Amino acid sequence: MKDHSVKIALLKTLSDGAFYSGEALGISLGISRAAISKHIKGIQEWGVDIFRIQGKGYQLAKPMNLLNEVYLKQRIHNPLYLYPVIDSTNQFLMDRTDSLESGTVCLAEYQENGRGRRGRQWYSPFGSNLYLSMYWNLEAGIAGAMGLSLVAGIAVIDALESLGISGVKLKWPNDLYFNDKKLAGILVEMSGQAGGSASLIVGMGMNLSMQVGNSEIIDQPWSCLSDVLDGESVDRNKLAVEIISCWNNALEEYEFKGMSSFVARWNQLDNFIDRSVKLLIGKREICGIDKGIDSRGAIILETEQGIESYIGGEISLRKNDL
Template sequence: MPAIDHTPRLALINFLADGEFHSGEELGQQLGMSRAGISKHIKVIQDWGLDVYKLQGKGYRLAAPLDLLNEDRLREQTDSPSVCLQPIIDSTNQYLMNRIGELDSGSVCLAEYQQAGRGRRGRQWFSPFGANLYTSMYWRLEAGMAAAMGMSLVVGISVAKTLNRLGADGVKVKWPNDIYWQDKKLAGVLVEMTGQAGGAAHLVVGLGLNVSMRDKEGGQLDQPWTRLEDACEALPDKNQLAAALINDLISALRQYEQHGLGMFIEQWQALDNYYNRPVKLLIGESVIRGIARGIDAQGAILLETEKGLVPFVGGEISLRGEG
């Protein structure tokens, strides 16, 4: 099936991004289509999660101005060897996974809207247009798949430190792959990996960061959530935000390659949302309760239980705060 050409819709969004009214006639002239064609495209971008209002005699406008990503600016501002902006995409992670073997470490893909974004354990990642930041980075880890065990923790540390530096005070990490602010989910990390035993590991690190998502879309999520807009007094420009996250992550992954997880353990402890707090681990049908005591050198969460300090690690463990 040929790919759908979204060029007219993206051009329409660019015109509306200023948050001002634009008449159907004006938009039709700019885009070379009828008012009926404009109306049809408006319905599609509304399905993408954009709030478009129509007022008789004035035309169409967005509920608020839209801060859009710009590929040229990102290329200028980042240390990435390759920056690809795909405004409409199924999944930024899948885009890079499909191109492993063609990419240099640090190559990134960003999107404004994901039609099939995914989170941990195959869950759908809700991705309204322009409201959040969706980005993925490819990394080739020469030390192999075993060395990749703590990588999602390092990614979380890097993201939390960047957001704190940009004015979102109090951003924390939640084992193994979430970013929290005031006990609510602000962002999620998904690390996907492929490779052969004895060879390099090929990793794709996906980040979904809630930037200015409205309550209407957030109502579809199954856990308490928040957005960067609430955590920052002044929301950073989205291109500046993306570039800072990309550059800091490249730096952190280079350090991880050289030194392993050991040098990050104290950083994790300082940022750990549940450190020294009562928590429960959900492992299949089992629930294990204890006090969170950080992580060990292998990236396992340490839980103080009646049996003493016990490490837990694995893809099917969920961490929850008690109470």
């Protein structure tokens, strides 16, 4: 793993939003102004908006609310890993399932290879969003994990509402939406053998205050939590604590009661309920009216053929603009 300690030290200093000269930064870190300039360019490659004004120095476009390991560990009981830079929070946990305690959490400020559903890249600029994964050992096995991304999504909205944040909806099977734009994505990955327990990794990436200019690679309409809050920001540490707590509660309830106890809540939060949609299954396209989910977590569509339900790893739901 590369040594990013200088870049992290620079970001901690700059995180208050004030100006710092290259000379002062160099003295504090024991390196040259030229080295500071080089590290600043590396930080900018992480998607961080830093500018320099002659005579004043470097400044972040806005203050940065960094994750605080001490704060987090004081407020949750889950084993926790926090990394400034990581390949992928999901992958970190997947590589260690044999030695992890159920409920172990991994957070990061920046993912070099964050991923979404079906191997898509998840854009992960440093310190702008929330990248969070949890390992869970499900005794019911892989067959019992159907609908888990739906449960995780409900829990995230419960966490937001506990912080007074409303208006966020769910899109089947694994996204959170605001004003018909993607706010967050959930990725559930699992391993295990028939007849045994399943090792589950529940991961989430949520856009909090991402800059428009830094997100050209995103291939769909997106929103940030700052949009939900009319430009205000949320404390990333408080948000992480609430999501971890709500995931704990939801996953425990899911183990004991299954999907059925979450159906009514999901249908209340469904962004596309009673709206015209199209469902893509491979090359197949199915049009209908979204009628929510059933007790298995399958999407229910009212089509020309009548009421039909669909479920499967390669299904995605998109708004039908016809």
